[in-house]
Amino acid sequence: MKNSLTASTHNLSKRIVVVGQGAIGLLYYHHFSQQNYQVSLQASTSISSSTTSYSFTAYNTTTEHNFLLQHTQTVDIQNADIILICVKSYQAAVVIEQLAPLIKPKSIIVLAHNGMGVYEEIKGYLPTTQPILALLTTHGCLRNKPLAITHTGIGKTDIGLLNGNLSLDTIEALTLLFNQAIPVAEYHHNINNKQWLKLAINCVINPITALHNIENGQVNQYKFTPLVTKILEEVIAVAKKEGVTFSFDKLFEVVHGVATATAKNSSSMRCDVIAKRVTEIAYINGYIHRLGEKHGIATVENTRLWQQITTLTDT
């Protein structure tokens, strides 16, 4: 990536709509607006349109600062160059269905959610050539109260194309736009592999922490090793049918490493279960279950975890 380039030298302006006022939505909204990009936030109806500010606590600081909140208007969606969808995986299809009539065919849709299977649900609402990207983030961010977040961990943004075509110039400009706002961001020509790796991590850490009400690091206890092994073996078998190859030892090591690196964190699913919110299990272990059925592969542990978590919260 050439440092001398600016996003505006390319055919990509900086009219951005961020959809979703959760921790990740506000994190990107905040950093985009600090860059003077033309950004607005499409919050859910639970946030009144008369709310004019949000609070942000920067990484390694303790002071909360208030910032102006720019609500999305219909015209913002119609003109958007980039629409960053930061809602939960189970909300994405409804959101895209509602926005689709307003979205221009060249707008770049960026999906940021846990799990997989959303792209398959939303693509039918958009033209076949619509550029759709996946965004994976390892930034840590906590929502303290509605419209108040703390940036708890500096991470990385990985993006890559799922649908449509983008010129090399546009890809460069897009990567730069993210990098200027919240470094580091990297573009991947095969984001599918990265999505699968994240999925495998989530298939292990999320349901185990949620069911046992434990912090991420405790997943590495020896007593969970047989379960972790079975979950990963099933993920690997299904992934192979989808064209993604993992080595068990390497994958086990990565999952172990993420649990260690985020040892004191509460996984998103554990937080959802505690707060009695709907979880993303259908797009995590549930996704493995669905692909297992499609390919005739038994996914006993992933199916059991999907059912257990679903019974706990989603009914």
Ligand code: PAF
């Ligand atoms: O969902 C989560 O909480 C995160 O993706 C992960 C990696 C499990 C860390 O907490």
